[in-house]
Amino acid sequence: TVSAVLVVITLLRSHQVYRLEPRKIRFYGNLLDRIVRIGFPAGLQSVMYSLSNIIIQASINAFGTDIVAAYTAYGKLDGLYWMMINAFGVSITTFVGQNFGAGEIKRCKKTLLLCLLEGIISLGAAIALILFFGKSLLTIFNGDPQVVEMGYIRLMLIMPSHLFSLCYDCLLYTSPRPRDRSLSR
Numbered sequence: 001t002v003s004a005v006l007v008v009i010t011l012l013r014s015h016q017v018y019r020l021e022p023r024k025i026r027f028y029g030n031l032l033d034r035i036v037r038i039g040f041p042a043g044l045q046s047v048m049y050s051l052s053n054i055i056i057q058a059s060i061n062a063f064g065t066d067i068v069a070a071y072t073a074y075g076k077l078d079g080l081y082w083m084m085i086n087a088f089g090v091s092i093t094t095f096v097g098q099n100f101g102a103g104e105i106k107r108c109k110k111t112l113l114l115c116l117l118e119g120i121i122s123l124g125a126a127i128a129l130i131l132f133f134g135k136s137l138l139t140i141f142n143g144d145p146q147v148v149e150m151g152y153i154r155l156m157l158i159m160p161s162h163l164f165s166l167c168y169d170c171l172l173y174t175s176p177r178p179r180d181r182s183l184s185r
Helices: 002-013 029-061 065-101 105-139 145-174
Strands: none
Touching: 029 065, 065 105, 065 145, 105 145
């Protein structure tokens, strides 16, 4: 709250283009409609993701403490790979956005292919790392051999499927959207 208040005060006192002028704040129906049409599905997707994680966690909890411990240890390592995959998807946005805006569609395609290739190489290295050091890495989080073995099995089953996540993330951020003239008003 303190931070928000300080930001608002700073924006009110500013003389720059981003100055906050409360009397100019209005709802624009066409923009509000667009925001809701884009934001509601995105918010619903986030809710569904969280809800599905709650259901999965509740199901895992029913299997007992060893499975919960293995799933938790697995999740720590898997989170690192998710961040790596997501980084490829987010970074491609800048390059494709700039080239798409400049009308350089060939560059967009080349960027997508390079990003996928680099992602596949990185994911291959990560899978190799898990193959050779997965059990050792899992012992950082839990030293119980049974828990480590279950976590390792989970890693071995899930890691190859990250290839689909990589493709999804890279393709999601590079999908051309029709230009909307209403945004330039």
